[in-house]
Amino acid sequence: MNAKPIPSKPRPFTVITDMTVKGVCFPAGSIIGLDERGALWRCHLSGETIINGAPCMADTEVEFHQDGAMAAYYPARDIIIEGIIVSGGALTLFHENGTLFRCVLAGDAIIHGINARAGTELCLFDDGRVSSFETDGSFQAEFPVMPNSRVWLHRDGSLKAATQRESGKIVWFNDGNHD
Numbered sequence: 252m253n254a255k256p257i258p259s260k261p262r263p264f265t266v267i268t269d270m271t272v273k274g275v276c277f278p279a280g281s282i283i284g285l286d287e288r289g290a291l292w293r294c295h296l297s298g299e300t301i302i303n304g305a306p307c308m309a310d311t312e313v314e315f316h317q318d319g320a321m322a323a324y325y326p327a328r329d330i331i332i333e334g335i336i337v338s339g340g341a342l343t344l345f346h347e348n349g350t351l352f353r354c355v356l357a358g359d360a361i362i363h364g365i366n367a368r369a370g371t372e373l374c375l376f377d378d379g380r381v382s383s384f385e386t387d388g389s390f391q392a393e394f395p396v397m398p399n400s401r402v403w404l405h406r407d408g409s410l411k412a413a414t415q416r417e418s419g420k421i422v423w424f425n426d427g428n429h430d
Contacts, residue, residue, distance in 0.1 A: 261285045263293075273319065275302050291315045299327045306330065308340060320349050329357040333379060336360065338370070346377040363408075365390070376406055386413070394422065 263284040266277050273291045277283060280297030298309045303320065306327035307313055314323040328339035333351050337343055341355035358369045363381050367373050371385035381404055388398030392413050396402065400414035412423045 261287070261289070275300070286317070288317075290317065290319055316345075316347050318347075320347075321345055322347075335362065335373070348377050350377050350379055351375050352377070378406075380404075380406065380408065382406075393424075 261284075263282050265282050266272070266279055268279050270277055270279075272283055275291070275294075277294065278296065278298035278300060281300070282295040282297075283291070284293040286292040293312060293314045295312050296307055296309055300307045300309075300313075302313060302324070305321065305324065308325040308327040311325040312323075313321060316322045323342060323344050325341065326337055326339045326343055330337050330339065332343070332354065335351065335354065336357040337351075338355040338357040342353070343351070343355075344353040346352045353372065353374045355372055356367055356369050360367045362373065362384075365381050365384055366387050366389050367381075367384050368387050372383075373381065374383040376382045383401055383403045386396055386398060386400060386402050388396070390396050390402055390413070392402075392410050394413075395416035397414040397416045397419065402413045403411040405411045410424050412421050414420070415422050
Protein backbone atom coordinates (compact mmCIF):
# COMPACT_ATOMS: atom_id res chain seq x y z
CA MET A 252 0.00 0.00 0.00
CA ASN A 253 1.39 3.41 -1.00
CA ALA A 254 -0.18 5.75 1.50
CA LYS A 255 0.79 9.38 1.17
CA PRO A 256 1.92 11.07 4.36
CA ILE A 257 -0.57 13.55 5.73
CA PRO A 258 1.04 16.98 5.80
CA SER A 259 1.04 18.33 9.30
CA LYS A 260 0.62 21.93 10.25
CA PRO A 261 3.36 23.11 12.60
CA ARG A 262 2.16 23.33 16.18
CA PRO A 263 2.16 26.68 17.95
CA PHE A 264 5.02 27.18 20.37
CA THR A 265 5.64 29.45 23.34
CA VAL A 266 8.83 31.48 23.45
CA ILE A 267 10.64 31.07 26.79
CA THR A 268 12.73 34.24 26.50
CA ASP A 269 12.43 37.25 24.22
CA MET A 270 12.96 35.80 20.76
CA THR A 271 13.08 37.08 17.20
CA VAL A 272 10.97 35.00 14.82
CA LYS A 273 10.65 36.00 11.15
CA GLY A 274 12.04 39.45 11.96
CA VAL A 275 9.67 40.16 14.88
CA CYS A 276 11.00 40.34 18.43
CA PHE A 277 8.39 38.54 20.54
CA PRO A 278 8.37 38.94 24.32
CA ALA A 279 8.79 35.86 26.51
CA GLY A 280 5.52 33.99 26.99
CA SER A 281 4.16 34.85 23.53
CA ILE A 282 2.64 31.98 21.56
CA ILE A 283 3.71 31.76 17.90
CA GLY A 284 1.90 29.89 15.15
CA LEU A 285 3.51 29.23 11.77
CA ASP A 286 1.78 28.00 8.63
CA GLU A 287 2.81 24.97 6.55
CA ARG A 288 5.45 27.06 4.76
CA GLY A 289 6.97 28.27 8.02
CA ALA A 290 5.58 31.81 7.67
CA LEU A 291 3.99 33.65 10.60
CA TRP A 292 0.30 32.83 10.70
CA ARG A 293 -0.95 33.90 14.12
CA CYS A 294 0.52 34.85 17.47
CA HIS A 295 -0.66 35.70 20.95
CA LEU A 296 1.41 38.50 22.44
CA SER A 297 2.40 38.35 26.10
CA GLY A 298 3.50 41.99 26.07
CA GLU A 299 3.26 45.08 23.90
CA THR A 300 5.17 44.36 20.69
CA ILE A 301 6.14 46.39 17.63
CA ILE A 302 5.30 44.49 14.43
CA ASN A 303 5.93 46.08 11.04
CA GLY A 304 6.24 49.44 12.84
CA ALA A 305 2.85 49.11 14.56
CA PRO A 306 2.50 49.03 18.36
CA CYS A 307 0.52 45.86 19.11
CA MET A 308 -1.41 45.53 22.37
CA ALA A 309 -0.33 43.00 25.00
CA ASP A 310 -2.48 39.92 25.64
CA THR A 311 -4.04 40.01 22.15
CA GLU A 312 -3.66 38.04 18.95
CA VAL A 313 -2.15 39.18 15.67
CA GLU A 314 -2.91 37.42 12.39
CA PHE A 315 -0.85 37.57 9.22
CA HIS A 316 -1.54 37.26 5.50
CA GLN A 317 0.45 34.65 3.56
CA ASP A 318 2.99 37.30 2.51
CA GLY A 319 3.75 38.08 6.18
CA ALA A 320 1.89 41.40 6.30
CA MET A 321 -0.48 41.91 9.21
CA ALA A 322 -4.09 40.91 8.57
CA ALA A 323 -5.51 41.73 12.02
CA TYR A 324 -4.29 43.26 15.26
CA TYR A 325 -5.20 45.48 18.20
CA PRO A 326 -3.18 48.72 18.29
CA ALA A 327 -1.63 49.39 21.70
CA ARG A 328 -2.62 53.06 21.43
CA ASP A 329 -4.23 55.47 18.98
CA ILE A 330 -2.27 55.41 15.75
CA ILE A 331 -2.48 57.08 12.34
CA ILE A 332 -2.91 54.59 9.48
CA GLU A 333 -3.33 55.95 5.94
CA GLY A 334 -4.18 59.36 7.40
CA ILE A 335 -6.94 57.97 9.64
CA ILE A 336 -6.65 58.14 13.43
CA VAL A 337 -7.35 54.56 14.51
CA SER A 338 -8.47 53.80 18.06
CA GLY A 339 -6.07 51.88 20.26
CA GLY A 340 -7.43 48.64 21.71
CA ALA A 341 -9.91 48.07 18.86
CA LEU A 342 -9.65 45.30 16.28
CA THR A 343 -8.01 46.63 13.12
CA LEU A 344 -8.03 44.66 9.86
CA PHE A 345 -6.06 44.94 6.62
CA HIS A 346 -6.74 43.80 3.07
CA GLU A 347 -4.29 41.37 1.46
CA ASN A 348 -2.78 44.31 -0.44
CA GLY A 349 -1.88 45.88 2.93
CA THR A 350 -4.44 48.69 2.90
CA LEU A 351 -6.70 49.38 5.86
CA PHE A 352 -9.94 47.36 5.77
CA ARG A 353 -11.63 47.96 9.15
CA CYS A 354 -10.96 50.14 12.16
CA VAL A 355 -12.61 52.08 14.95
CA LEU A 356 -12.04 55.82 14.69
CA ALA A 357 -10.23 57.56 17.56
CA GLY A 358 -11.48 60.98 16.46
CA ASP A 359 -14.13 62.56 14.29
CA ALA A 360 -13.05 62.62 10.67
CA ILE A 361 -14.18 63.56 7.20
CA ILE A 362 -13.13 60.75 4.89
CA HIS A 363 -13.81 61.20 1.18
CA GLY A 364 -16.49 63.75 2.08
CA ILE A 365 -18.22 61.50 4.63
CA ASN A 366 -18.57 62.62 8.25
CA ALA A 367 -17.40 59.78 10.46
CA ARG A 368 -17.55 59.96 14.24
CA ALA A 369 -15.07 58.94 16.90
CA GLY A 370 -15.75 55.54 18.42
CA THR A 371 -17.50 54.17 15.32
CA GLU A 372 -16.44 51.46 12.91
CA LEU A 373 -15.18 52.43 9.47
CA CYS A 374 -14.67 49.96 6.61
CA LEU A 375 -12.74 50.67 3.43
CA PHE A 376 -12.37 48.98 0.07
CA ASP A 377 -8.89 47.81 -0.92
CA ASP A 378 -8.37 51.05 -2.86
CA GLY A 379 -9.00 53.19 0.25
CA ARG A 380 -12.54 54.31 -0.56
CA VAL A 381 -15.20 54.07 2.14
CA SER A 382 -17.33 50.90 2.00
CA SER A 383 -19.37 51.33 5.20
CA PHE A 384 -19.65 53.66 8.18
CA GLU A 385 -21.99 54.73 10.96
CA THR A 386 -23.82 57.91 10.04
CA ASP A 387 -24.04 60.87 12.38
CA GLY A 388 -27.34 61.86 10.73
CA SER A 389 -25.76 64.22 8.19
CA PHE A 390 -25.53 61.62 5.41
CA GLN A 391 -27.93 62.42 2.58
CA ALA A 392 -29.72 59.61 0.75
CA GLU A 393 -32.89 59.17 -1.30
CA PHE A 394 -34.76 58.96 2.04
CA PRO A 395 -34.11 60.10 5.63
CA VAL A 396 -31.43 57.82 7.09
CA MET A 397 -31.65 56.80 10.73
CA PRO A 398 -28.92 58.53 12.77
CA ASN A 399 -26.36 56.23 14.44
CA SER A 400 -27.01 53.50 11.87
CA ARG A 401 -24.81 51.76 9.34
CA VAL A 402 -24.53 52.93 5.72
CA TRP A 403 -23.01 50.73 3.00
CA LEU A 404 -21.62 52.05 -0.27
CA HIS A 405 -20.79 50.49 -3.63
CA ARG A 406 -17.22 50.81 -4.95
CA ASP A 407 -18.31 53.75 -7.11
CA GLY A 408 -19.49 55.61 -3.97
CA SER A 409 -23.20 55.18 -4.67
CA LEU A 410 -25.50 54.05 -1.89
CA LYS A 411 -25.77 50.28 -1.47
CA ALA A 412 -27.88 50.14 1.71
CA ALA A 413 -28.95 52.21 4.67
CA THR A 414 -31.49 52.11 7.49
CA GLN A 415 -34.62 54.12 6.73
CA ARG A 416 -35.53 56.50 9.57
CA GLU A 417 -39.31 55.94 9.43
CA SER A 418 -39.42 52.15 9.15
CA GLY A 419 -36.15 51.16 10.81
CA LYS A 420 -35.62 48.70 7.94
CA ILE A 421 -32.50 48.36 5.87
CA VAL A 422 -33.16 49.44 2.30
CA TRP A 423 -30.89 47.95 -0.41
CA PHE A 424 -30.11 49.57 -3.76
CA ASN A 425 -28.89 48.16 -7.09
CA ASP A 426 -28.86 44.55 -5.95
CA GLY A 427 -32.40 43.75 -4.87
CA ASN A 428 -34.55 44.69 -1.90
CA HIS A 429 -33.52 42.83 1.24
CA ASP A 430 -35.09 43.53 4.63
